[in-house]
Amino acid sequence: MNNDNNSIHDFDFNLICEYFSSMDRQGPGSDSSTLRALSFIDGLTEQSAIADLGCGTGTPTLTLARHTPCRITALDLFPTFINKLQSRCQQEGLQHRVNPVVGDMCQLPFTPESFDLLWCEGAIYNIGFKRGVHEWRQYLRPNGYIAVSDAVWLTNQRPTEIEQFWLDAYPEIDTIGAKLSTLQDEGYHPVAMFVLPDICWTDHFYTPAVKAQEAFLSRHIDNPTAINLVANQRREAELYHRYHRHYGYAFFIAQKQ
Numbered sequence: 001m002n003n004d005n006n007s008i009h010d011f012d013f014n015l016i017c018e019y020f021s022s023m024d025r026q027g028p029g030s031d032s033s034t035l036r037a038l039s040f041i042d043g044l045t046e047q048s049a050i051a052d053l054g055c056g057t058g059t060p061t062l063t064l065a066r067h068t069p070c071r072i073t074a075l076d077l078f079p080t081f082i083n084k085l086q087s088r089c090q091q092e093g094l095q096h097r098v099n100p101v102v103g104d105m106c107q108l109p110f111t112p113e114s115f116d117l118l119w120c121e122g123a124i125y126n127i128g129f130k131r132g133v134h135e136w137r138q139y140l141r142p143n144g145y146i147a148v149s150d151a152v153w154l155t156n157q158r159p160t161e162i163e164q165f166w167l168d169a170y171p172e173i174d175t176i177g178a179k180l181s182t183l184q185d186e187g188y189h190p191v192a193m194f195v196l197p198d199i200c201w202t203d204h205f206y207t208p209a210v211k212a213q214e215a216f217l218s219r220h221i222d223n224p225t226a227i228n229l230v231a232n233q234r235r236e237a238e239l240y241h242r243y244h245r246h247y248g249y250a251f252f253i254a255q256k257q
Contacts, residue, residue, distance in 0.1 A: 012225055012229075015220075015223075015225060015226055015229055016229070017078045017080050017081070018080070018216070019212065019213075019216050019226075019229060019230075019233075020056070020057075020078075020081075021057060021078070021080045021081055021084055022212045022215065022216065023057070023208055023209060023212050024057065024059050024208065025056070025057075025059050025204055025205055025208070026056035026057065026081075026122070026123075027056075027121070027122030027123070027205060027249075028122060028149075028196060028200040028201040028204065028205045028249050029059075029060065029121050029122060029149065029196065029200050029204060029205070029249075030196075030197075030199065030200045030203075030204045031059075031063050033149075033194075033196050033197075033200055033251060034060050034063045034064065034121065035063065035067060036194065036251070037147050037149075037192075037194075037251045037253055038064065038067060038068070038147075040147075040191050040192040040253045041117060041145045041147065041191075041253065043116075044068050044069070044070050044116065044117065045069060045070070046069045046070070048068070048069075048070040048071070048116040048117065049070060049071050049072075049073070049114060049115045049116055049117075050064060050068070050070045050071070050072045050073070050115060050116065050117045050118075050119060051072075051073045051074075051075065051108075051110065051114070051115045051117075051118050051119065051139065052064065052072060052073070052074045052075065052119045052120070052121075053075050053105045053108075053118060053119065053120040053123065053124075053136070054075070054076055054077075054105055054120055054121075054122075054123025054124070054126060055074035055075060055076045055081070055082075055085065055100070055123075056076060056078075056081050056085075056123070057081050057084045057085055057088070058074055058081070058084070058085030058088055058089070058098075058100065060119065060121045061074040061085060061098060061100075062085075062088060062089070062092065062094065062098075064119065065089075065092075065094045065097055065098050066092075066094075070097070070116070070117070071097055071099070072097060072098045072099070073099045073101060073110075073115075074098060074099065074100045074101070075100075075101050075102075075103040075105065075108070076100075076102065076103070077102070077103070077104055077105070077126075078102075079102050082100045082101065082102050085098075085100040086100050105120075105123070105124075105126060105127050105132070106126070106127050108135075108136070108139060110139050111139075112138045112139060113138070113139065113140065113141045113142070113144075114139050114141075115139055115140055115141065115144060116140070116141055116144045116145070117140075117144060117145045117146075117147065118136050118139065118140060118144070118145070118146045118147070118148075119147050119148075120132070120146075120147070120148040120149070121148070121149050122149050122150070122249060124148045124149075124150050125150065125151065125170045125172065128172050129148075129150050129172050129174075129179060129182060130172065130182050130186070132148070133146060133148070133182065133183060133186045133188065133254075134186050137186060137187055137188070137256060140256045141256075142256065143255060143256060144255070144256045145191070145253060145254065145255050145256070146183075146188065146252075146253070146254050146255075146256070147251065147252070147253045147254075148251070148252055149196065149249045149250065149251045149252070150179065150249065150250065150252065151166065151170055151173045151247060151248075151249060152173065152174065152175060152176050152179060152195075152247065152248060152249070152250045153173060153174065153175050153176075153246065153247055154176075154195065154245065154246055154247055154248055155245065155246045155247075156175075158243070158246045158247070159243060159246070161239070161243075162239055162242075162243040162246055162247065165239060166247065173247070176193060176195075176250050179250070179252060180193065180252070183252060183254045187256065187257050188254035188255060188256060188257060189254060189255045189256075189257050190252065190253075190254045191253045191254055191255055192251075192252075192253040193250055193251065193252050193253070194250065194251050195248050195249070195250050195251075196248060196249040196250070196251065198244060198248075200249065201240055201244065201248075201249075202240075202241075206237040206240065209233060209237070213230045213233065213234070216229075216230060217230055
């Protein structure tokens with residue numbers, strides 16, 4: 001397997017689950033960025049409902065639970081992630097307000113207008129930005145909010161290596177302006193946008209991944225697929241260190257019109 005052009009979806013489902021479940025975050029982010037995005041959302045009460053889509057092992061979910069009085073449904077495709085989030089909720093005494101469920105963001109198991117806020121940190125790429133904001137809008141109550149972080153270009157011209165890497169991994173990467181236009185076209189009023197700082201990638205994702213990779217490889221020392229998975233993740237980190245001024249994650253907060 002040539003890991004130069006593999007996306008994460010090219011690897012074994014169980015290996016992906018095992019690798020990422022050992023980490024607090026499954027992608028770039030931070031508690032401070034979660035709270036900054038949350039600060040733009042008004043009117044949340046004990047009666048409000050939040051859905052955290054692609055919640056992973058639940059670090060953003062728990063931050064939302066600690067800083068809002070809302071009921072939160074946290075959905076992810078990986079049962080191991082959901083089991084870990086359930087344990088974390090019990091440890092923090094949040095199990096009565098957070099409901100972790102196994103589910104597919106491409107086929108949400110919810111009734112229309114069920115939520116006041118749809119949250120998705122670094123996971124909307126699984127369905128695609130345009131499809132996600134289009135299909136998910138029906139699940140928002142009138143004047144409800146959507147808050148998502150997604151990959152964006154930060155420069156108009158990029159080196160061929162990093163441009164091809166991202167086009168292979170996520171063809172819907174685009175400029176901030178293009179994604180804001182998509183939100184408007186899909187019936188949202190953009191409220192705020194900010195680019196995640198570099199530490200969301202380095203200190204909170206790539207650096208903790210080093211220890212997880214070593215442990216993962218020690219369990220799969222003779223497994224070429226596991227070895228290539230780690231090589232893929234290490235290459236992604238190396239590319240970020242070289243080209244981070246050209247791309248990043250932007251947080252988009254918008255309100256249903």
